[in-house]
Amino acid sequence: xxxxxxxxxxxxxxxxxxxxxxxxxxxxxxxxxxxxxxxxxxxxxxxxxxxxxxxxxxxxxxxxxxxxxxxxxxxxxxxxxxxxxxxxxxxxxxxxxxxxxxxxxxxxxxxxxxxxxxxxxxxxxxxxxxxxxxxxxxxxxxxxxxxxxxxxxxxxxxxxxxxxxxxxxxxxxxxxxxxxxxxxxxxxxxxxxxxxxxxxxxxxxxxxxxxxxxxxxxxxxxxxxxxxxxxxxxxxxxxxxxxxxxxxxxxxxxxxxxxxxxxxxxxxxxxxxxxxxxxxxxxxxxxxxxxxxxxxxxxxxxxxxxxxxxxxxxxxxxxxxxxxxxxxxxxxxxxxxxxxxxxxxxxxxxxxxxxxxxxxxxxxxxxxxxxxxxxxxxxxxxxxxxxxxxxxxxxxxxxxx
Amino acid sequence: xxxxxxxxxxxxxxxxxxxxxxxxxxxxxxxxxxxxxxxxxxxxxxxxxxxxxxxxxxxxxxxxxxxxxxxxxxxxxxxxxxxxxxxxxxxxxxxxxxxxxxxxxxxxxxxxxxxxxxxxxxxxxxxxxxxxxxxxxxxxxxxxxxxxxxxxxxxxxxxxxxxxxxxxxxxxxxxxxxxxxxxxxxxxxxxxxxxxxxxxxxxxxxxxxxxxxxxxxxxxxxxxxxxxxxxxxxxxxxxxxxxxxxxxxxxxxxxxxxxxxxxxxxxxxxxxxxxxxxxxxxxxxxxxxxxxxxxxxxxxxxxxxxxxxxxxxxxxxxxxxxxxxxxxxxxxxxxxxxxxxxxxxxxxxxxxxxxxxxxxxxxxxxxxxxxxxxxxxxxxxxxxxxxxxxxxxxxxxxxxxxxxxxxxxxxxxxxxx
Numbered sequence: 001x002x003x004x005x006x007x008x009x010x011x012x013x014x015x016x017x018x019x020x021x022x023x024x025x026x027x028x029x030x031x032x033x034x035x036x037x038x039x040x041x042x043x044x045x046x047x048x049x050x051x052x053x054x055x056x057x058x059x060x061x062x063x064x065x066x067x068x069x070x071x072x073x074x075x076x077x078x079x080x081x082x083x084x085x086x087x088x089x090x091x092x093x094x095x096x097x098x099x100x101x102x103x104x105x106x107x108x109x110x111x112x113x114x115x116x117x118x119x120x121x122x123x124x125x126x127x128x129x130x131x132x133x134x135x136x137x138x139x140x141x142x143x144x145x146x147x148x149x150x151x152x153x154x155x156x157x158x159x160x161x162x163x164x165x166x167x168x169x170x171x172x173x174x175x176x177x178x179x180x181x182x183x184x185x186x187x188x189x190x191x192x193x194x195x196x197x198x199x200x201x202x203x204x205x206x207x208x209x210x211x212x213x214x215x216x217x218x219x220x221x222x223x224x225x226x227x228x229x230x231x232x233x234x235x236x237x238x239x240x241x242x243x244x245x246x247x248x249x250x251x252x253x254x255x256x257x258x259x260x261x262x263x264x265x266x267x268x269x270x271x272x273x274x275x276x277x278x279x280x281x282x283x284x285x286x287x288x289x290x291x292x293x294x295x296x297x298x299x300x301x302x303x304x305x306x307x308x309x310x311x312x313x314x315x316x317x318x319x320x321x322x323x324x325x326x327x328x329x330x331x332x333x334x335x336x337x338x339x340x341x342x343x344x345x346x347x348x349x350x351x352x353x354x355x356x357x358x359x360x361x362x363x364x365x366x367x368x369x370x371x372x373x374x375x376x377x378x379x380x381x382x383x384x385x386x387x388x389x390x391x392x393x394x395x396x397x398x399x400x401x
Numbered sequence: 402x403x404x405x406x407x408x409x410x411x412x413x414x415x416x417x418x419x420x421x422x423x424x425x426x427x428x429x430x431x432x433x434x435x436x437x438x439x440x441x442x443x444x445x446x447x448x449x450x451x452x453x454x455x456x457x458x459x460x461x462x463x464x465x466x467x468x469x470x471x472x473x474x475x476x477x478x479x480x481x482x483x484x485x486x487x488x489x490x491x492x493x494x495x496x497x498x499x500x501x502x503x504x505x506x507x508x509x510x511x512x513x514x515x516x517x518x519x520x521x522x523x524x525x526x527x528x529x530x531x532x533x534x535x536x537x538x539x540x541x542x543x544x545x546x547x548x549x550x551x552x553x554x555x556x557x558x559x560x561x562x563x564x565x566x567x568x569x570x571x572x573x574x575x576x577x578x579x580x581x582x583x584x585x586x587x588x589x590x591x592x593x594x595x596x597x598x599x600x601x602x603x604x605x606x607x608x609x610x611x612x613x614x615x616x617x618x619x620x621x622x623x624x625x626x627x628x629x630x631x632x633x634x635x636x637x638x639x640x641x642x643x644x645x646x647x648x649x650x651x652x653x654x655x656x657x658x659x660x661x662x663x664x665x666x667x668x669x670x671x672x673x674x675x676x677x678x679x680x681x682x683x684x685x686x687x688x689x690x691x692x693x694x695x696x697x698x699x700x701x702x703x704x705x706x707x708x709x710x711x712x713x714x715x716x717x718x719x720x721x722x723x724x725x726x727x728x729x730x731x732x733x734x735x736x737x738x739x740x741x742x743x744x745x746x747x748x749x750x751x752x753x754x755x756x757x758x759x760x761x762x763x764x765x766x767x768x769x770x771x772x773x774x775x776x777x778x779x780x781x782x783x784x785x786x787x788x789x790x791x792x793x794x795x796x797x798x799x800x801x802x803x804x805x806x807x808x809x810x811x812x813x814x815x816x817x818x
Contacts, residue, residue: 027642048672120431121445135799136792137753147784344658379656
């Protein structure tokens with residue numbers, strides 16, 4: 001009763017100006033509205049699915065896809081299931097994005113450093129590159145490269161260099177090492193990995209020795225030698241024991257009445273145009289990030305390094321870059337993500353990436369389920385890049401004082 | 402010290418050696434400072450000369466620019482004035498009037514800004530439009546009136562200028578009001594109505610060309626900034642529900658390619674509405690592009706807000722400003738000013754992204770060209786010329802935007818240290 005009277009004779013801040021009440025009201029109203037909106041959207045879609053007899057659910061994943069995929073890095077047959085086909089398409093996107101990221105970073109760093117070059121012509125050329133390639137839509141660039149490939153002569157009259165490099169309007173074919181069987185392929189993969197890891201360990205050990213003792217140790221040279229050496233030794237050992245080369249090099253050759261190219265590795269025109277376009281476009285953004293990172297390193301650092309007698313390259317490699325990396329990494333990761341997402345333009349130039357295959361799949365499978373799957377795939381890729389970036393960022397961060 | 406003693410006069414100070422100043426000095430420091438530098442210079446020079454020689458001989462020799470002339474005005478308005486879109490009438494004047502309205506708004510912006518970049522932009526647009534009347538178009542049924550309408554862009558700029566000079570409409574908010582009104586009026590003109598002469602309704606699927614890119618970009622730019630600000634504030638909010646909603650929105654839209662979202666909007670969204678509900682694919686695309694851009698905009702603005710020294714908000718609170726006042730009078734203006742390059746970068750990205758509407762079957766300036774090449778294989782060798790032309794068209798717009806942004810930035814930097 002006393003409480004009631006207290007409520008009735010409430011003399012404090014008016015309700016409509018009471019901060020806590022307003023905050024709670026905002027939260028409840030916005031949360032409620034969002035839930036209602038999302039529910040309305042999906043319930044309506046659910047209703048439409050039932051009314052219009054649109055298929056739904058995920059049972060289609062085990063069914064045979066029955067549609068060819070233009071180009072695939074994993075082995076694929078039309079009789080494979082939908083689930084596997086999505087995996088094949090996702091692999092295409094992942095491979096394109098990894099190759100693209102590596103090449104775009106290399107080109108971007110070169111151009112970003114060129115932007116800061118003391119050489120007037122070099123810096124202006126780099127500026128022209130950046131201003132042109134980042135201001136033109138990627139789609140236009142992709143079409144440009146794609147139609148350049150299409151304008152090449154057909155396979156029958158295509159260019160052949162050294163009897164092994166085929167260039168024609170279907171793409172570019174190069175010789176490719178092929179292991180005799182899957183087991184040997186895995187052995188080579190493991191060896192390559194072991195070689196690279198051993199090379200890195202040697203490099204780090206020598207670099208540490210160089211830093212600690214000042215003794216010149218050539219870490220890059222010895223690291224590379226270790227990697228190459230491991231490969232060479234095992235190759236010779238396998239040759240000696242098995243009596244035959246552990247892998248054969250398959251050369252592309254024109255065959256059959258339609259002059260199809262068999263053997264080797266053929267990168268279709270769509271894939272090449274996609275990679276060239278993505279790399280040149282993304283490199284222009286990376287160049288600006290690299291430039292901003294390098295300019296963020298204090299001038300005193302450069303001057304001190306020069307006073308110590310470091311060469312131009314040594315200055316960049318040992319003083320400027322390690323410090324610039326901290327500024328560069330976060331926006332660089334977001335460029336990697338952009339490259340991955342931009343690879344979804346592949347459909348425009350006929351390359352079968354995840355989005356393009358998913359688009360085709362919606363004709364024979366429930367679109368809602370397909371969309372959920374590809375959204376999850378892209379979100380997973382974003383997360384993977386963010387995670388890798390954050391880990392690396394932690395590694396290059398200034399630790400302690 | 403020495404001059405104080407009078408031992409050494411200014412005249413006797415030895416001039417720097419000839420090799421360190423002037424043209425020779427500049428060349429020495431900038432091009433030939435070391436053997437390594439000289440090598441780079443020579444290589445770059447060879448590259449530049451070769452590129453220019455190759456580019457020029459190609460552009461004026463082998464290149465087949467016929468495709469540009471064949472498509473002509475379709476690059477600008479798409480299929481808008483074709484027989485199927487606008488049967489038996491000349492509808493070309495409608496986009497033209499839209500352009501006139503835009504130049505009036507630009508003229509008003511010039512008047513309000515008092516010259517500078519706004520003047521340059523307004524005059525450049527008007528002059529380019531007027532010069533276009535001299536180009537022989539391959540438009541069917543294009544009469545003299547269209548050329549007059551194009552030339553009228555020059556007086557239109559001065560009309561806008563006069564409005565700000567001789568009427569009380571001379572503030573930024575008036576430009577904004579006239580701008581929004583003109584945009585809506587343009588949309589109405591383009592859409593048309595049943596029954597009015599010369600206003601035959603044109604379905605949005607016939608809207609195309611550069612006109613479509615610009616319309617989508619303008620709508621996206623105008624709407625994505627406020628939505629982005631709202632999302633950025635929401636993401637920094639202390640209210641957990643609001644924060645969660647904003648984070649979810651931003652991350653979902655940033656995590657998925659725009660092309661996937663556009664495609665989804667065409668397949669999924671119609672399912673959420675009744676079957677006989679009036680559907681408009683262009684409207685859906687505009688909404689998706691705007692929301693996508695807002696998510697990125699929100700992150701840019703959040704960056705600006707985070708970079709702001711907390712002392713600013715604390716000082717404002719100490720002066721007795723309310724939460725809203727702190728946000729809109731102290732924090733946001735400074736945050737936005739600090740991230741103008743990123744915001745304009747996002748505008749440019751949005752303009753470039755408008756070329757993705759091909760996925761929903763709209764014929765924007767890129768798709769018009771590509772579809773033409775695809776449909777007429779005899780033009781296949783001209784694809785290079787076509788896409789170089791399109792690249793230059795986009796480049797002019799996007800470079801113009803970044804130029805304006807740099808000027809605005811310089812202008813706003815006045816008074817900051």
